[in-house]
Amino acid sequence: MATYAIGDIQGCFHSFQNLLKRFGFNAEHDRLWLVGDIINRGAGSLEMLRWAYEHQHALVMVLGNHDLHALAVAEGHVPQHRNDTLQPILDAADADQLLAWLRQQPLLHREHGYLMVHAGLLPQWSVEQAVELAAEVAAVLRGSHYRDFLSQMYGNQPNQWHEFLQGIDRLRLITNAMTRLRVCTPDGQMEFKFTGELQDVPAGYQPWFDLPARRSRNAVIICGHWSALGLQQRPDLYALDTGCVWGGKLTAMRLEDRAIFQEPCSPEDLPRKI
Numbered sequence: 044m045a046t047y048a049i050g051d052i053q054g055c056f057h058s059f060q061n062l063l064k065r066f067g068f069n070a071e072h073d074r075l076w077l078v079g080d081i082i083n084r085g086a087g088s089l090e091m092l093r094w095a096y097e098h099q100h101a102l103v104m105v106l107g108n109h110d111l112h113a114l115a116v117a118e119g120h121v122p123q124h125r126n127d128t129l130q131p132i133l134d135a136a137d138a139d140q141l142l143a144w145l146r147q148q149p150l151l152h153r154e155h156g157y158l159m160v161h162a163g164l165l166p167q168w169s170v171e172q173a174v175e176l177a178a179e180v181a182a183v184l185r186g187s188h189y190r191d192f193l194s195q196m197y198g199n200q201p202n203q204w205h206e207f208l209q210g211i212d213r214l215r216l217i218t219n220a221m222t223r224l225r226v227c228t229p230d231g232q233m234e235f236k237f238t239g240e241l242q243d244v245p246a247g248y249q250p251w252f253d254l255p256a257r258r259s260r261n262a263v264i265i266c267g268h269w270s271a272l273g274l275q276q277r278p279d280l281y282a283l284d285t286g287c288v289w290g291g292k293l294t295a296m297r298l299e300d301r302a303i304f305q306e307p308c309s310p311e312d313l314p315r316k317i
């Protein structure tokens with residue numbers, strides 16, 4: 044039995060299947076941790092979501108911004124973006140079942156000495172506090188008012204954590220940090236436009252994981268979301284988004300020995316031109 048954490052799949056279902064073969068995945072004995080953004084932009088979003096649903100006993104996942112976007116689109120709160128590949132999910136006979144399952148997934152998972160989150164954590168948050176804050180959002184997504192949350196989820200404000208935040212502002216802030224964060228100021232003001240490489244981080248900002256005052260430094264964090272960052276392997280951070288859907292690779296790390304497995308993007312996964 045082994046546990047494999049896998050970076051952003053984004054509907055790259057063939058690459059995902061090839062990666063599973065590469066490390067000999069056995070759904071009866073092994074476990075998968077998916078860092079979120081399992082769907083959208085790649086050609087196999089429906090196939091990927093269905094596979095995750097059917098193998099839910101063998102995996103844990105945390106929600107990424109694209110997964111949440113699918114939920115908001117399905118509820119009619121926002122239109123699809125030009126490059127979205129969500130329509131086959133929306134049109135599927137089992138769409139309600141698949142999306143209801145997706146909505147039950149957490150924003151953070153902590154087990155075996157690892158903490159998995161899609162994007163990042165703000166410097167003011169200890170691990171314990173981050174676990175509690177993620178649970179606040181998960182409770183709303185699983186509750187009867189999830190549509191209210193999804194309809195007000197979008198927006199970049201507030202962009203900084205305060206203990207006194209309440210209601211939708213608090214939920215949006217937590218969600219934005221955990222599913223969209225790449226860089227912020229030393230006091231945790233988030234910036235969402237920047238998607239580039241490390242050497243191009245805008246003046247006054249730093250990668251969230253490099254802030255010296257970050258209170259979660261004692262954790263070993265597994266994340267994705269920042270494809271231009273590339274694979275990062277350091278004792279406190281394993282960043283696994285290696286841009287498969289952009290023609291890069293899909294990356295897995297075996298948690299027991301931190302061995303890395305990579306699969307080049309399968310051409311079949313690239314979005315079909317309309």
Ligand SMILES: [Mn+2]
Nearest residue numbers: 080107108268
């Ligand atoms: Mn993402």
